[in-house]
Amino acid sequence: MxxxxxxxxxxxxxxxxxxxxxxxxxxxxxxxxxxxxxxxxxxxxxxxxxDGVRTLFDLPLNPHGSDFQKRAWSAISQIPYGTTQSYGDLAHKIGTKARAMGNACRTNPIPIIIPCHRVLSAQGNLTGYSGMGGLDSKAALIRLEGIAPQLPL
Known part of the structure; x- marks a missing residue:
């Protein structure tokens, strides 16, 4: 390795x-x-x-996880730079529930490259981020992509 x-x-x-x-x-x-x-x-x-000069990663990925997690991470990888999607919308795409999508985000072994920071609540709020710094890191990543984060109330 x-x-x-x-x-x-x-x-x-x-x-x-x-x-x-x-x-x-x-x-x-x-x-x-x-x-x-x-x-x-x-x-x-x-x-x-x-540095703001790359909007798409071009790398061979093989995260370890279940078939469901791999489907979820693949769906997350399709969210374009500078945009977000809700847990529910992503869950609908792969035929599951929003909570299951949240769990897949939480267990994402390749954050940033598999952009789970682009996944928000149905109301567009930042929720959970397992990377160091938690929501502050998630906010920094989406701010880097030109998105104004909405913090939970």
Whole structure:
């Protein structure tokens, strides 16, 4: 398994590669750096995203999860940069409930690249974010994409 860490405006991030696919992005600095060409490209794409010059990631992904989670993460990946969708709308697309979609967002192993930060409540409010910094990080990511976040009341 390859591991590569990078600094970001949200703190240190670590990318993980397995069998020539990105399998995870975690907050924090990895202990054993094992860079590969794919991880270097992924780190560059993440940096370009934070620099505002990348709106679409072009990386081979293979997040570990159930078939349902993979369908949910695929639907989340289809949300265009600078837009949001509700948990309910995404759930409807894959034939499930909003709460199940929320759980899939919570367990997303490749945040930012699989943009669960673009998923909001039915009222358009920010709700839950499992990345370090929670809602502050979610707000920062959608602000970066030109969306004014609505905080929950």
């Amino acid at each position: 390859g591991i590569l860490s990078l600094h970001s405006p949200l703190g240190d991030l670590t990318l993980f590669e397995e069998d020539d696919h990105i399998i995870a992005l975690e907050w924090g600095w990895g202990d054993r750096q094992q860079p590969s060409a794919l991880l270097i490209e992924a780190a560059q794409q993440v940096q370009d995203y934070f």
